[in-house]
Amino acid sequence: EGVFVIFAKEGLKELDESLREKIDEEKLELGQNPVAISKWLQQRTNTSLKLEIKPMVMPSGNIVPEICKEYANRLDELLAKPTNVFMDLFNGVTAWSGSSSEELSATIGWDDSGNPVDFTIGKDKQHTIIAGETGGGKTNLIHVIICSLCHKYSPDELQICLLDMKDGVEANRYVDKSNPENIHSWLPHAYSILGSKSSHFASSVLDKIIEEQNKRNEQFKLVDAADIAEWKVKTGKKMPRILVVIDEFTQIFQNSDTAKSIAKKLEDLLALGRNTGIHILLATQDTDKLTTSNASTILSQTSLRIALPGAKGVLSYGDDAANTLKKPQAIINKFGGSSGKNIIFKHPFFNNKSKIPTDQKIYRDNIEKIKQDNQHTLTYSHSECKIIDGFSLKQIPSEEEFRKLLGPEPSGSRPRFNLLLGRDDNFDEKPFIVQLCGDYGVDHLMIVAPKDPAQFKGVWSGLRNSILASLALLSPKDKYILYYNPISDDPFSMPLGFENCSNGFEGLNAEADENCLLEKLNALQSSKAKHKVLIVENFDRAFLLGREDKDLYAEVDEDTIFGKLSSAFKQKNPAFTVILLMRNHEVAEKILGDENWDSISHHIAFGFEASSKLNEVIKGTNILENINDYMFYSSSSMGGGYRTFLPFVDVSSKSQI
Numbered sequence: 001e002g003v004f005v006i007f008a009k010e011g012l013k014e015l016d017e018s019l020r021e022k023i024d025e026e027k028l029e030l031g032q033n034p035v036a037i038s039k040w041l042q043q044r045t046n047t048s049l050k051l052e053i054k055p056m057v058m059p060s061g062n063i064v065p066e067i068c069k070e071y072a073n074r075l076d077e078l079l080a081k082p083t084n085v086f087m088d089l090f091n092g093v094t095a096w097s098g099s100s101s102e103e104l105s106a107t108i109g110w111d112d113s114g115n116p117v118d119f120t121i122g123k124d125k126q127h128t129i130i131a132g133e134t135g136g137g138k139t140n141l142i143h144v145i146i147c148s149l150c151h152k153y154s155p156d157e158l159q160i161c162l163l164d165m166k167d168g169v170e171a172n173r174y175v176d177k178s179n180p181e182n183i184h185s186w187l188p189h190a191y192s193i194l195g196s197k198s199s200h201f202a203s204s205v206l207d208k209i210i211e212e213q214n215k216r217n218e219q220f221k222l223v224d225a226a227d228i229a230e231w232k233v234k235t236g237k238k239m240p241r242i243l244v245v246i247d248e249f250t251q252i253f254q255n256s257d258t259a260k261s262i263a264k265k266l267e268d269l270l271a272l273g274r275n276t277g278i279h280i281l282l283a284t285q286d287t288d289k290l291t292t293s294n295a296s297t298i299l300s301q302t303s304l305r306i307a308l309p310g311a312k313g314v315l316s317y318g319d320d321a322a323n324t325l326k327k328p329q330a331i332i333n334k335f336g337g338s339s340g341k342n343i344i345f346k347h348p349f350f351n352n353k354s355k356i357p358t359d360q361k362i363y364r365d366n367i368e369k370i371k372q373d374n375q376h377t378l379t380y381s382h383s384e385c386k387i388i389d390g391f392s393l394k395q396i397p398s399e400e401e402f403r404k405l406l407g408p409e410p411s412g413s414r415p416r417f418n419l420l421l422g423r424d425d426n427f428d429e430k431p432f433i434v435q436l437c438g439d440y441g442v443d444h445l446m447i448v449a450p451k452d453p454a455q456f457k458g459v460w461s462g463l464r465n466s467i468l469a470s471l472a473l474l475s476p477k478d479k480y481i482l483y484y485n486p487i488s489d490d491p492f493s494m495p496l497g498f499e500n501c502s503n504g505f506e507g508l509n510a511e512a513d514e515n516c517l518l519e520k521l522n523a524l525q526s527s528k529a530k531h532k533v534l535i536v537e538n539f540d541r542a543f544l545l546g547r548e549d550k551d552l553y554a555e556v557d558e559d560t561i562f563g564k565l566s567s568a569f570k571q572k573n574p575a576f577t578v579i580l581l582m583r584n585h586e587v588a589e590k591i592l593g594d595e596n597w598d599s600i601s602h603h604i605a606f607g608f609e610a611s612s613k614l615n616e617v618i619k620g621t622n623i624l625e626n627i628n629d630y631m632f633y634s635s636s637s638m639g640g641g642y643r644t645f646l647p648f649v650d651v652s653s654k655s656q657i
Contacts, residue, residue, distance in 0.1 A: 083346075083348075084109075084110050084114075084346070084348055085348050085349075085359065086144070086147075086348040086349060086350055086359035086360075086363070087359055087362060087363070088348065089106075089107050089108070089144070089147070089148045089151070089348065090148070090151050093106075093107075093151060093152055095151055095152070095366070095370045096151075096152070096153065096154035096157075096370060096374060097152065098152040098153045098154075098157060099157060100122070100153055100157040100158055100240065100241045100277070101228075101229050101232050101233075102122055102123055102229055103120055103121060103122025103123050104119075104120065104121050104122050104149055104153065104158060104241055104243070104279070105118050105119065105120040105121075105122075105152075106118060106119055106145075106148035106149045106151070106152045106153075107119075107148055108141070108144050108145055108148055108345075108347055109144070109328075109330070109345040109346050109347035109348065110345055110346055111343060111344065111345045112344065117332060117343060117345040119145050119148070119149070119304075119332075120304075120334075121243075121279045121304060122241070122277075122279070124303070125303045125304040125334055126270075126273075126274040126279055126301070126303065127270055127273075127274075127279055127280045127281070127282075127301055127302045127303070127304065128279070128280070128281045128282070128302055128304040128305075128306065129281075129282045129283070129284075129287070129299065129302040129304075129305055129306070129314055130142065130281065130282070130283040130284075130306040130307075130308070130314075131283070131284055131285065131286065131287055131306075131307060131308065131311040131312065131313065131314045131322075132285065132307065132308025132309055132310055132311045132322070132330075133285055133286070133308070133309060133310030133311070134285055135327070136308040136309040136310055136311070136325075136327055137308050137309070137327045137328050137330065137347065138247075138283055138285070138308050139166075139170050139247065139283075140328070140347065140349060140350050140351075141306065141308065141330060141347050142170070142245060142247060142281070142283055143170070143173070143350035143351070144347050144348065144350055145281070146160060146162070146187075146243075146245065147350065147363055149243065150187060150189045150367070151363075151366075151367075153189075154374065154378065155188045155189045155240065155378055156238045156240055156378055156379050157238075157240050157241065158189050158240050158241055158242075158243065159189055159190075159191040159240045159241070159242045159243070160187065160189045160190050160191060160242075160243055160245065161191045161192045161194075161205070161209065161242060161243070161244045161245070162174065162190070162192070162193050162194065162245045162247075163194045163195075163196075163202060163205055163244070163245065163246045163247070164193075164194065164195040164247050164248075165195075165196065165197055165202065165246065165247060165248040165249065165251040165252065166247055166248045166251075167195075167391060168195030168196075168389055168390065168391035168392070170247065171193050171194065171195045171247075171389075172193075172195070172389065173351075173360070174186065174187045174190055174193055175193055175387055175389075183387060184385065184387070185385040185387060186364055186367065186368065187367065187385075188367070188371050188378070190385040191242065191385060191386070192205070192208075192385060192386035192387070192388075192427070193385060193386070193387050193388075194386070194387075194388045194390070194427070195388065195389050195390050195391050196388065196390025196391070196425065197251055197390070197391075198390060198425045198644055199251070199252045199253070199254065199255040199258045199259070199262060200255075200258060200425055200426060200643075200644045201388075201390055201425045201426055201427070201644070202246075202251075202252040202262060203252070203258055203261065203262050203265065203426075204426030204427040204428070205426075205427050206262065206265040206266060206269065207265070207427070208427045209242070209244055209269060209273075209278060210265060210268065210269060212242070212276075212278070213269065213272065213273055213276050213278055216228070216239070216276040216277070216278075217275075217276060219231065219239075220275075220276070223235060226275065227274075227275040227276070227277075228241065228275065228276060228277035238379050239277065240277070241277040241278070241279065242277060242278045242279070243279050243281060244269075244278065244279065244280050244281065245281045245283070246280070246281070246282055246283065247283045248283065248284060248285070249282045249283065249284055250284045250285075250286075250287075252266075263298065266280070266298060267297050267298060267301070270297075270298060270301035270302070271301060280302075282298075282302065286311075286312050286313070287299065287312060287313030287314060299313070299314075300336075302336075303334070303335065303336045304332075304333075304334055305332070305333040305334075305336065305337045306330055306331065306332050306333075307321070307322040307325070307330065307331040307333070308322065308325065308327075308329075308330045308331075309322060309323075309325040309326060309327055309329065310322060310323065310325075311331075314333075314337055315331070315333060315337040315342065316337050316338055316339040319337070319339060319342070321342055321344075325344070328346050328347050328348070328349065329344060329345070329346055330344070330345060330346075330347055331343065331344055331345075332345060386427070388427070388429060390425060390646060393422075393458070393459065393462070393646055393647060393648065393649040394422075394423070394646075394648055394649070395462075395648060395649060395650065395651075396462060396465055396466055396469060396495060396496075396497075396648040396649070396650050397648070398497055399469075399473075399497050399498055399501070402420065402469055402470075402473070403473055405420055405431040406418055406420040406431070406433070406470060406473060407431075407433075409474065410435060414437060415437055415530045415531055416435055416436065416437045417435070417436060417437060417470070417471070417474055417531050418433045418434070418435050418470060419433065419434045419435075419436065419445070419466065419467055419470040419471075420432070420433055420466060420469070420470050421433070421434060421463060421466045421467070421470075421604075421645065421647055421648065422462075422466070422645045422646050422647035422648050423645060423646050423648075424643070424644075424645055424646075425644040425645055425646050426644075432643070432645035432646075432647075434602055434604075436533075436577050436579075436602070437531070437577050443577060443601050443602070444577060444578040444579070444580075444599065444600045444601060444602070445577075445578075445579045445580070445600070445601075445602040445603075445604070446579075446580045446581075446582070446600045446602070446603050446604070447463055447579075447580070447581045447582070447603075447604045447605075448582060448583070448603070448604070448605045448606075449581070449582070449583045449606065458649035458650060458651040459606065459647055459649055460581075461649070461650040461651070462647050462648045462649035462650040463581070463604070463647050463648075464537060464581060465495035465648075465650045466647065466648050466650075467535065467579060468481075468483070468494060468495055468498070468505075468535075469494075469495050469497075469498050469501075471504075471505075471531075471533060472494060472495075472498045472501035472502070472505075473501065474504070474531055476503035476504040477504075477529075478504075478529060478530040478531055479504040479529050479530065479531040479532075479533070480504060480506075480523075480524055480527040480529040480531070480532050480533075481504055481505045481506070481531075481533045481535065482506050482507075482508070482520055482521070482524050482533070482534050482535070483505065483506070483507045483508070483535045483537070484507075484508045484509075484512070484517065484520075484534070484535070484536050484537070485507075485508075485509055485510070485536075485537040485538055486509075486510055486512075486538060487510055487538050488509045488510055488537075489509060489510050489511070490509060491507065491509065492505070492506075492507020492508070492509065493507075495650065496650070504529075506520065508520060521534070524575075524576050525575040525576060531577075532575065532576035532577065533576060533577045533578075533579060534576050534577070534578050534579070535579045535581070536578070536579070536580050536581070537581045538581065538582060538583075539580040539581065539582045540582040540583060578600075580600075606647075
């Protein structure tokens with residue numbers, strides 16, 4: 001046997017050149033390991049070669065070369081066999097014919113012998129975890145699982161909730177954005193398609209799923225049913241199973257402020273969701289990143305394990321079989337990763353771009369046809385699938401829509417007004433509204449942008465113009481709004497679509513000197529208007545205060561510009577509300593001083609920018625550490641806490657920062 005393997009490399013000349021080069025690169029110690037070459041070929045060609053070789057003395061003549069040539073010829077035959085493609089998953093499967101009463105099961109690939117390998121959850125295997133290194137095919141396999149299940153089961157039998165915490169690109173494959181006025185999912189099984197890196201957002205999604213779980217439990221109690229299968233038998237009604245797919249799920253534990261509560265929600269769903277037909281599929285690059293104290297409990301609830309190349313922590317301890325896999329190979333283990341239960345299989349490519357039309361396009365067209373043929377028989381067809389793209393910010397709405405979202409002017413003994421700045425970063429996407437001039441008597445707003453704002457141009461303009469649009473909808477007779485930007489030469493203008501709402505506004509730019517600004521501030525201070533607001537963009541430019549060459553901590557004359565600002569901050573019943581927008585918070589803090597800074601009750605920060613003082617205001621030391629470019633935090637030093645939201649953008653406006 002040793003002689004055969006030693007000389008086998010010579011016979012491999014009959015093999016493909018690239019395959020032989022790969023053997024050379026890996027420097028196989030063939031002589032020291034007699035079966036190394038066979039194992040190597042089996043792992044990479046997905047074949048099982050059975051050669052009857054008996055120990056022998058060193059043969060003479062051409063016996064060894066002939067044996068090696070025969071070995072190589074057999075490999076050539078095996079390698080020449082056509083590889084299964086994506087659409088082969090559906091061979092022999094009648095579309096939407098499956099019943100999910102007991103379980104969900106569909107083909108996701110083929111083993112070495114070409115036998116189909118199924119993904120099955122429902123009876124015994126309730127939840128799944130998929131792990132694999134970057135580029136190992138994890139996302140591709142998720143698409144394969146979703147598409148294979150959705151071909152076999154109708155929307156009455158299966159619903160999909162997809163949460164993409166990576167970049168949103170893969171979730172958007174199921175979204176049709178061809179008509180901006182009618183963005184929808186072409187997949188009728190889709191209950192919700194969501195993309196965001198925010199842990200707050202993920203938490204709200206889990207809340208929605210738990211709400212559905214509780215609702216189903218109440219329905220089961222009415223007929224004394226133990227689970228979804230028994231309920232369907234007793235009532236004769238339809239109730240689809242729900243597959244919740246969370247890609248890069250370890251992201252939801254990165255924020256220490258929310259990790260514990262999210263882990264508890266996920267743990268409860270994994271433990272209790274099975275009876276209600278709610279199944280969780282978790283995907284990650286590395287389970288080692290799951291640092292929450294609930295990690296072992298979460299993993300123990302996922303009995304169906306799938307390991308892709310480089311996966312860690314999903315198979316039994318010490319099982320490094322995933323390290324030998326090559327894309328598109330995977331290991332499925334239906335016994336919680338138990339040793340000896342691994343099945344190696346290949347999954348097809350979901351989106352082979354070299355093929356025209358792509359399998360993805362063919363599959364979508366097929367689903368559209370199946371949907372049309374069965375539309376009249378469906379109970380659960382989700383044309384109103386919830387689609388949230390947390391990686392794309394929305395434009396400022398039209399005046400009509402903006403007014404609807406903003407709502408009526410707040411009532412009460414004190415004059416108050418709302419600023420509509422965007423939408424909550426959660427499942428419900430409610431309007432994000434900041435209310436100023438509240439009952440506390442001191443209510444001002446500061447917005448801090450990054451020092452390098454180029455990538456935030458549309459965001460900055462969106463925040464500023466959202467403020468202006470909100471104030472524009474107040475009654476003209478009730479407001480006096482003074483807007484000042486000391487570094488802009490452009491005349492003041494209202495946001496696009498709100499040009500006819502400029503009454504009650506006055507704008508100043510770089511042409512205004514200190515005397516002009518002081519005159520306008522006096523007019524604002526003495527105005528009888530119900531709502532008096534000073535908006536200063538680029539507040540951190542110290543010269544606007546007339547103090548660029550002065551001691552910033554010197555006694556302040558109340559008749560100066562800064563004196564009037566300082567007075568507004570300090571008064572229990574301020575003469576006017578101040579809204580500051582800036583990009584250098586260190587300078588702003590120094591200008592304002594501790595006492596004035598502490599009087600600013602609302603702070604908004606984005607783009608990793610937060611001073612130590614701002615961190616104190618939002619009562620946390622790591623809140624902004626996990627913020628990405630499009631996550632925003634607002635806080636109130638009076639009410640405490642913070643919220644996340646996604647601002648409106650305005651890419652049509654000229655950046656004035």
